[in-house]
Amino acid sequence: MFCDTQNRSISKQEIREKIWDYMEAQNIADFPRPVHHRIPNFKGSYEACQNIRELDAYSRMQEVKVDPDKPLEGVRLMVLQGRKTLLVPTPRLRTGLFNKIVPPPGATKEILRRCATSQGVKNYSVPIGLDSRIIVDLIVVGSVAVSEKGWRIGKGEGYADMEYAMMVSMGAVREKTPVVTIVHDCQVVDVPEELLGDHDLTVDYILTPTRVIVTGCTRPKPQGIIWSMISEEMMGRIPILKNLHFREKQAGKDVTLQKEYLEHSKTSNKQAVLWKSDQIASTTLSEHNSSHHFSKKLKPQNM
Numbered sequence: 001m002f003c004d005t006q007n008r009s010i011s012k013q014e015i016r017e018k019i020w021d022y023m024e025a026q027n028i029a030d031f032p033r034p035v036h037h038r039i040p041n042f043k044g045s046y047e048a049c050q051n052i053r054e055l056d057a058y059s060r061m062q063e064v065k066v067d068p069d070k071p072l073e074g075v076r077l078m079v080l081q082g083r084k085t086l087l088v089p090t091p092r093l094r095t096g097l098f099n100k101i102v103p104p105p106g107a108t109k110e111i112l113r114r115c116a117t118s119q120g121v122k123n124y125s126v127p128i129g130l131d132s133r134i135i136v137d138l139i140v141v142g143s144v145a146v147s148e149k150g151w152r153i154g155k156g157e158g159y160a161d162m163e164y165a166m167m168v169s170m171g172a173v174r175e176k177t178p179v180v181t182i183v184h185d186c187q188v189v190d191v192p193e194e195l196l197g198d199h200d201l202t203v204d205y206i207l208t209p210t211r212v213i214v215t216g217c218t219r220p221k222p223q224g225i226i227w228s229m230i231s232e233e234m235m236g237r238i239p240i241l242k243n244l245h246f247r248e249k250q251a252g253k254d255v256t257l258q259k260e261y262l263e264h265s266k267t268s269n270k271q272a273v274l275w276k277s278d279q280i281a282s283t284t285l286s287e288h289n290s291s292h293h294f295s296k297k298l299k300p301q302n303m
Contacts, residue, residue, distance in 0.1 A: 039069040039142030042184040044209035049074025051207040061137035069142035076116035093238045099125035143181040147191040150202045150217030161201045165225045180205040227255045
C-alpha cells in the first residue's frame with residue numbers, strides 16, 4: 001500500500017487524488033490520460049481482465065453486466081468471445097439502464113474487439129427495457145480505489161451505485177449476484193469503513209494484474225434506491241428514475257424525495273425541539289409548584 005489511510009482522518013476525495021497522482025507519477029496510467037476524474041486505465045489492465053477466468057462460476061454465467069470504462073475493455077471482449085450476453089450501462093443513464101451489445105452475424109475477432117470498445121458499445125447496442133425481466137449473473141465495475149475487504153470508491157459521481165440500486169428495484173439482481181472490480185495493485189488500499197454509506201456498492205472479487213482477491217465482504221449491498229437521497233434535478237436528468245419512482249410508489253413503498261424528506265426532517269426536528277421545550281417548561285413549573293407547596297408546608301407556625 002503506497003498511501004497511509006489509517007493513521008488520520010481522510011476523505012474519499014483525498015484517496016482518489018492520491019491514487020490518480022501516484023498512477024500518473026509512476027507512469028502506471030494508460031490511455032486516456034490524465035486519469036484524474038476517471039476510472040483510471042492502467043498498464044496491465046488486459047492481464048487483470050484475463051483473471052476473471054479464475055473465478056469458478058464465470059464459465060456458468062451467461063448474463064454479464066460490465067461498465068463502459070476503458071480498463072474493463074478486456075472483460076467485455078472475453079464476454080463476447082465466450083458468446084455470453086454483454087450488458088453495458090447507458091452513458092450517464094440518460095436513455096435507460098443498460099444496453100445489450102449485439103455483434104453482427106458472423107462477426108470476426110476484429111469486429112468483436114471493436115464491439116468491446118466504447119465506440120462499439122454505441123454502434124452495436126440494443127436498449128433493454130424495464131420489463132425485460134433479465135437476470136444479471138455477474139457484475140463488473142471499475143474503481144478508483146478498493147480495499148481487500150471489498151469496500152470500493154468510484155470516481156465520485158455515484159453511477160455504479162445507482163445502477164446496482166436500479167437493478168435491485170427491477171429485480172435484475174439477486175442477493176448473491178457477485179460483483180467484481182478490476183484495478184491495478186496500487187489501487188488496493190485501506191478504506192476506512194466510516195467513509196461508506198448505505199448506498200455504496202461493495203465488491204466480492206478484486207482482479208489485479210498479479211492477484212485474484214476474494215474479499216469475503218459481509219457488508220450489505222444497496223437494498224434498492226434510497227429515494228431520500230434523490231433530488232428532483234437528478235430525477236429530471238435520469239428519466240428511468242421517474243419510471244422506477246412511479247412503480248415503487250404504486251407498490252406502496254416510501255418514495256419520499258430528498259427535498260421533501262429534508263423538509264419533513266426539519267419540521268420533525270423543530271416539533272421535537274418545541275415538544276422538548278414544552279416538556280422542560282412543564283417540568284420546571286411542576287417542580288416550582290411542588291417546591292412552593294413543600295416550603296409552605298414546612299413554614300413554622302407562630303406559637
